[in-house]
Amino acid sequence: MKFGGNAVADVERIRHVARDIVKQMQKKREEKKGNDPASNQIVVVVSAIKGVTDDLIKVCDSIMGGECSRVDSIIHSIEERHRSIASNLCNDGSYTSELSSIIDALIKEMNDLLKGMMLLNEVTPRSRDYLLSFGERLIAPMLCYALKDVGVEAEHLTGKDAGIVTDSNYGDARPLMDTTRLRVRHKIMPMLEHGVVPVVTGFIGSDQHGNITTLGRGGSDYTATIIASCIDADEVMLWTDVDGLMTADPKIVKDAQVLREVSYAEAMEMALFGAKYLHPRALEPILDKGIPIRIRNVFNLECQGTTIMKSPTAYPSKIVKAVTAIRNVSLIDVRGSSMVGSPGTAGRIFNVLGEHRINIIMISQGPSESSISMVVRKSDLDKAVNALELNLLGRLIKGINVTDDVAIIAVVGAGMRGTKGVAARVFKAVADRGINVIMIAQGSSELNLAFVVEDRYAEGAVKALHDEFELDRINQ
Ligand SMILES: Nc1ncnc2c1ncn2[C@@H]1O[C@H](COP(=O)(O)OP(=O)(O)O)[C@@H](O)[C@H]1O
Numbered sequence: 379m380k381f382g383g384n385a386v387a388d389v390e391r392i393r394h395v396a397r398d399i400v401k402q403m404q405k406k407r408e409e410k411k412g413n414d415p416a417s418n419q420i421v422v423v424v425s426a427i428k429g430v431t432d433d434l435i436k437v438c439d440s441i442m443g444g445e446c447s448r449v450d451s452i453i454h455s456i457e458e459r460h461r462s463i464a465s466n467l468c469n470d471g472s473y474t475s476e477l478s479s480i481i482d483a484l485i486k487e488m489n490d491l492l493k494g495m496m497l498l499n500e501v502t503p504r505s506r507d508y509l510l511s512f513g514e515r516l517i518a519p520m521l522c523y524a525l526k527d528v529g530v531e532a533e534h535l536t537g538k539d540a541g542i543v544t545d546s547n548y549g550d551a552r553p554l555m556d557t558t559r560l561r562v563r564h565k566i567m568p569m570l571e572h573g574v575v576p577v578v579t580g581f582i583g584s585d586q587h588g589n590i591t592t593l594g595r596g597g598s599d600y601t602a603t604i605i606a607s608c609i610d611a612d613e614v615m616l617w618t619d620v621d622g623l624m625t626a627d628p629k630i631v632k633d634a635q636v637l638r639e640v641s642y643a644e645a646m647e648m649a650l651f652g653a654k655y656l657h658p659r660a661l662e663p664i665l666d667k668g669i670p671i672r673i674r675n676v677f678n679l680e681c682q683g684t685t686i687m688k689s690p691t692a693y694p695s696k697i698v699k700a701v702t703a704i705r706n707v708s709l710i711d712v713r714g715s716s717m718v719g720s721p722g723t724a725g726r727i728f729n730v731l732g733e734h735r736i737n738i739i740m741i742s743q744g745p746s747e748s749s750i751s752m753v754v755r756k757s758d759l760d761k762a763v764n765a766l767e768l769n770l771l772g773r774l775i776k777g778i779n780v781t782d783d784v785a786i787i788a789v790v791g792a793g794m795r796g797t798k799g800v801a802a803r804v805f806k807a808v809a810d811r812g813i814n815v816i817m818i819a820q821g822s823s824e825l826n827l828a829f830v831v832e833d834r835y836a837e838g839a840v841k842a843l844h845d846e847f848e849l850d851r852i853n854q
Pocket residue numbers: 381382383384385425428596617618619620622623624625626627628629652653654655656700702
């Protein structure tokens with residue numbers, strides 16, 4: 379069971395999560411009538427309080443910008459928030475003092491690290507991951523003690539303690555699954571057999587040298603599926619603050635509906651295109667084993683949520699199941715006559731961006747070959763343009779155009795495969811709302827059709843497509 383950052387934002391929510399875990403354990407025991415000793419074994423994975431990882435990233439930026447007072451004020455508010463939770467969470471006084479001293483020790487370690495980083499005025503990928511890890515490391519002991527306080531035996535572990543070993547690609551590390559499987563089983567299985575609930579920090583692992591690494595934004599989902607695969611779990615539950623995967627972001631479309639079932643492939647497309655910030659690689663570890671994932675709302679236990687599975691049977695006649703939007707992205711257009719007919723052009727452009735660790739979200743090249751359009755995160759824009767200017771401008775490419783405030787809109791659904799007329803419906807619906815399409819891409823899997831609009835039209839485009847494919851009536 380993985381709990382996202384919204385679910386653990388304050389004392390009340392953490393207590394609620396602890397009670398939810400107890401309920402789920404009881405439910406499992408009843409379902410299996412207690413015959414199976416593994417019937418109520420649960421591993422808990424938890425994310426940093428929503429916003430804390432973002433704040434720690436701001437701290438890194440401020441260190442590099444030499445803004446010490448900004449660092450102090452952000453860190454001060456993180457410390458106060460966690461100290462206050464630690465002192466108000468448990469009813470048992472001895473737990474309160476144990477928890478407070480754990481939190482104090484972590485805060486001291488974080489400040490020691492910050493002192494070093496500030497002294498050097500330097501943030502390396504390795505020190506950045508080490509600092510970001512404190513978001514999760516500060517919350518896991520809280521949930522662990524909340525469980526102890528309601529009578530559940532629990533132990534908190536970092537991803538590193540739990541046995542997640544990764545490569546050294548800081549900021550976006552990948553698990554080395556064979557080693558991880560051995561270590562996770564060795565650590566977690568005995569705890570489960572002894573009736574102890576492991577409470578593991580999401581998002582973090584460690585490389586082979588023992589340095590802390592992070593698995594990329596949204597990486598707690600990934601932690602949950604890595605562990606599930608290692609211990610052959612029956613299922614993975616991702617507990618969040620919405621009822622499940624929905625036909626659109628409920629913050630944009632008021633009558634968005636919960637999808638009862640989607641396939642692994644559809645969920646992966648939805649994740650890649652921004653619906654519920656599911657980690658794009660989170661499904662990889664459980665695909666082969668076919669372990670189902672359930673997305674559920676921790677604040678609405680009545681709702682059964684969404685099941686992500688191999689072969690869903692719901693909605694057999696639906697062409698499109700969801701409309702998604704990726705905001706905060708920018709479009710880079712590179713052009714030049716020497717790009718025409720010259721093999722390796724795209725390779726050279728993508729290499730330069732790859733060397734600067736810039737992820738390209740969407741690519742399009744017209745048959746005239748004289749321009750290539752790419753969408754990158756807004757936060758990567760400066761770095762990307764800089765890298766292209768320094769390495770290729772005046773040689774391979776003659777000009778770079780930037781549109782810095784765009785959004786990618788995508789329609790997703792396995793029913794699109796081989797169905798004629800989907801693109802016509804999509805672009806007519808958008809044009810009828812007076813929205814101009816800047817760039818288009820469709821993968822050959824035909825599971826999605828994606829296009830770019832100016833960001834101010836993003837919500838209008840999502841609503842238009844939700845209406846066009848009658849997604850508000852999907853469950854009728
Ligand atoms: N299609 C969608 N279905 C469900 N949620 C969506 C969708 N698109 C965007 N969201 C947003 O994703 C949020 C949940 O993702 P996230 O904040 O990463 O959760 P967590 O912190 O629990 O992992 C919701 O609050 C919702 O606004």
